[in-house]
Amino acid sequence: MAEPQYLRFGTLSLHGGQHPDPTTGARAVPIYQSTSFVFDDVDHAAALFNLERAGHIYSRISNPTTAVLEERLAGLEGGVGTVCTASGQAALTLAVLTLMDAGSHIVSSASIYGGSHNLFTHTLPRFGIETTFVDPRDPEAFRQAIRPNTRMLFGETLGNPGLEVMDIARVSAVGHEHGIPLVVDSTFATPYLCRPIDLGADLVMHSVTKFLGGHGVAIGGAIIDGGRFDWEASGLFPTLTEPYAGYHGLDFAEEFGPQAFIMRARAEGLRDFGACMAPATAFYLLQGVETLPLRMEKHVANTRKIVAFLKAAEAVDWVAYPELPEHPDYELAKKVLPRGAGSIFSFGIRGGRAAGRRFIEAVRLFSHLANVGDAKSLVIHPGSTTHQQMDAAALEAAGIGEELVRLSIGLEDPDDLIDDLGRALRASQKS
Amino acid sequence: MELQVDGKTVFYASGGRAPDAGQPSVIFIHGAGADHTAWVLQTRYFAYHGRNVLAIDLPGHGRSEGPAIDSVGGLADWLMALLDAAGLEKAALVGHSLGSLAALEAAARQPGRVWALALLGSAIPMAVSDGLLAAAKANDPAAFDMITIWAHGAEAQIGRHTVPGLWMTGNGLRLLERSRPGVLHTDLKACNDYQGGMQAAARVTCPTLLLLGDGDRMTPPQAARPLAQAISGAETVVLPRCGHMMSVEQPDAVLDRLREIV
Numbered sequence: 001m002a003e004p005q006y007l008r009f010g011t012l013s014l015h016g017g018q019h020p021d022p023t024t025g026a027r028a029v030p031i032y033q034s035t036s037f038v039f040d041d042v043d044h045a046a047a048l049f050n051l052e053r054a055g056h057i058y059s060r061i062s063n064p065t066t067a068v069l070e071e072r073l074a075g076l077e078g079g080v081g082t083v084c085t086a087s088g089q090a091a092l093t094l095a096v097l098t099l100m101d102a103g104s105h106i107v108s109s110a111s112i113y114g115g116s117h118n119l120f121t122h123t124l125p126r127f128g129i130e131t132t133f134v135d136p137r138d139p140e141a142f143r144q145a146i147r148p149n150t151r152m153l154f155g156e157t158l159g160n161p162g163l164e165v166m167d168i169a170r171v172s173a174v175g176h177e178h179g180i181p182l183v184v185d186s187t188f189a190t191p192y193l194c195r196p197i198d199l200g201a202d203l204v205m206h207s208v209t210k211f212l213g214g215h216g217v218a219i220g221g222a223i224i225d226g227g228r229f230d231w232e233a234s235g236l237f238p239t240l241t242e243p244y245a246g247y248h249g250l251d252f253a254e255e256f257g258p259q260a261f262i263m264r265a266r267a268e269g270l271r272d273f274g275a276c277m278a279p280a281t282a283f284y285l286l287q288g289v290e291t292l293p294l295r296m297e298k299h300v301a302n303t304r305k306i307v308a309f310l311k312a313a314e315a316v317d318w319v320a321y322p323e324l325p326e327h328p329d330y331e332l333a334k335k336v337l338p339r340g341a342g343s344i345f346s347f348g349i350r351g352g353r354a355a356g357r358r359f360i361e362a363v364r365l366f367s368h369l370a371n372v373g374d375a376k377s378l379v380i381h382p383g384s385t386t387h388q389q390m391d392a393a394a395l396e397a398a399g400i401g402e403e404l405v406r407l408s409i410g411l412e413d414p415d416d417l418i419d420d421l422g423r424a425l426r427a428s429q430k431s
Numbered sequence: 432m433e434l435q436v437d438g439k440t441v442f443y444a445s446g447g448r449a450p451d452a453g454q455p456s457v458i459f460i461h462g463a464g465a466d467h468t469a470w471v472l473q474t475r476y477f478a479y480h481g482r483n484v485l486a487i488d489l490p491g492h493g494r495s496e497g498p499a500i501d502s503v504g505g506l507a508d509w510l511m512a513l514l515d516a517a518g519l520e521k522a523a524l525v526g527h528s529l530g531s532l533a534a535l536e537a538a539a540r541q542p543g544r545v546w547a548l549a550l551l552g553s554a555i556p557m558a559v560s561d562g563l564l565a566a567a568k569a570n571d572p573a574a575f576d577m578i579t580i581w582a583h584g585a586e587a588q589i590g591r592h593t594v595p596g597l598w599m600t601g602n603g604l605r606l607l608e609r610s611r612p613g614v615l616h617t618d619l620k621a622c623n624d625y626q627g628g629m630q631a632a633a634r635v636t637c638p639t640l641l642l643l644g645d646g647d648r649m650t651p652p653q654a655a656r657p658l659a660q661a662i663s664g665a666e667t668v669v670l671p672r673c674g675h676m677m678s679v680e681q682p683d684a685v686l687d688r689l690r691e692i693v
Contacts, residue, residue, distance in 0.1 A: 004580035062595035070596035257468035258605035
């Protein structure tokens with residue numbers, strides 16, 4: 001037999017989960033813009049509802065277009081299955097609600113997306129779920145924060161906004177010692193730069209809105225099941241290991257083995273909470289995933305050029321990017337992100353908040369908005385926008401200096417981006 | 432559900448329903464390194480359509496106590512002991528790959544106790560490559576990759592699972608990774624060493640279905656032809672665009688074919 005070989009990343013980006021449509025011959029993924037799907041007969045309908053047979057029933061629970069994106073992301077991440085959701089936030093919420101009940105506890109990196117921080121800090125406590133935040137650079141801090149009711153460790157491959165690189169292998173090992181899964185938000189990295197499941201993560205979530213979609217045109221999320229976590233050995237997850245009255249006493253771990261989590265997330269989570277992805281959204285996002293390897297190479301190459309430019313710029317006090325030797329995670333990044341540390345980074349502008357404001361107003365190609373991971377370059381100065389109500393001390397406590405400017409580098413010609421930044425930096429220094 | 436066979440605990444999935452003494456019973460027997468979850472897209476249907484389902488974990492696999500049984504003859508005898516333990520006079524046997532050899536041998540040894548036989552992804556002989564045997568013996572994870580890649584057909588490598596959002600090769604790999612050290616080698620060696628297939632085929636008396644995949648690289652349809660010819664009255668069905676993992680690759684086609692015989 002020939003040397004065994006899985007289909008490679010670039011091929012899966014284009015083909016994963018899809019064969020040409022058998023009815024029409026359509027090569028592109030068709031948009032199945034249909035709420036519901038006809039049954040062959042009464043027996044077929046009953047079998048679908050009782051999970052005796054598989055198939056599409058209603059687009060809140062599954063849809064053929066969305067299923068292509070789901071399979072493709074599972075293949076690219078090295079998982080066993082995916083549920084796509086209305087947004088990245090919906091994906092995180094779905095993971096939490098599938099894993100735990102009131103009275104549970106989460107240990108999370110303190111350096112995470114603000115929306116996730118809000119969910120953990122303000123919203124989940126209303127439902128009896130508490131979170132302890134710890135230093136993402138300290139795996140032992142995760143261990144020390146674990147309580148008897150802890151049901152999930154959480155962090156981001158690349159922290160926000162500090163770009164802390166998560167030591168996924170060590171943090172997941174801490175979780176596994178306690179029978180607790182590690183959930184990783186890998187939005188900033190995408191599977192092209194890092195596959196957290198290969199490093200030990202149990203579930204991976206994405207805001208597919210960002211680099212995976214890549215074009216800033218659609219909101220979507222995904223939760224991907226790595227399929228390695230042993231829910232039964234852990235004994236802490238009755239939603240996955242005890243009979244569920246919602247499906248005639250189905251025990252998901254017993255019935256589905258490695259796919260227990262993702263089956264429950266769909267069968268209960270999408271059915272009952274309903275934060276599904278629309279098929280048209282899946283179609284838009286699939287167009288982005290097709291070119292993910294090409295775009296990520298270019299995002300990283302552009303970022304390296306711009307980081308080098310800013311390092312040498314007089315109006316810049318510091319640049320924080322994990323590929324720089326002075327970054328605290330320089331060595332770790334080489335292991336976790338061997339193809340590059342992404343295209344989001346921050347720098348400190350000389351002159352603090354006022355200079356930051358002048359800089360933002362002077363850029364022309366960089367778009368000033370609250371998003372990252374677009375094909376177009378983006379900029380935000382938290383001190384004058386998202387965090388303007390915080391004083392210097394409060395910003396410092398949040399790890400955000402008044403001088404911090406965050407960039408998301410797009411796919412433009414990098415020399416034009418450098419010209420734009422250079423001009424805006426000069427403008428920022430004129431009072 | 433659990434049974435005691437030869438003093439050891441055996442797990443079987445019943446498809447979500449407890450057995451009913453008035454119904455015919457069907458035993459599903461998985462392949463090398465796998466467990467009962469290989470049959471999840473068939474068993475639940477049968478359980479809700481008038482059959483007692485016993486999708487077993489062979490000894491040493493899944494939730495059943497070890498050790499794994501190291502010969503097809505030993506597996507056949509064990510299957511008959513399982514029938515005794517379950518209080519079944521007769522059962523239909525549905526086996527995949529290694530499980531098909533065990534089912535074949537059991538049907539030959541005690542033809543009066545097997546009312547139907549379905550052999551999926553089967554061949555006589557069922558030779559296993561030296562490289563795969565060596566990797567499995569060393570508990571090298573490369574063995575899991577080799578099987579996952581060879582066992583899934585070309586279409587399954589790309590995906591489009593019948594269950595929305597599931598990734599076939601990912602799950603196949605994880606299932607093998609769960610096997611206990613040495614078990615995969617024991618299973619593969621049992622396949623490779625099995626000599627009595629053609630003699631067993633001649634002794635089968637019950638209705639028999641051979642279900643094969645035209646893209647199966649592990650047990651190609653031509654390798655099953657002598658077996659099909661040796662079993663009196665056996666029906667052969669070759670599924671188009673299907674590899675060795677037919678119960679996952681084409682779950683509905685497999686289910687519908689099985690409904691015709693069990």
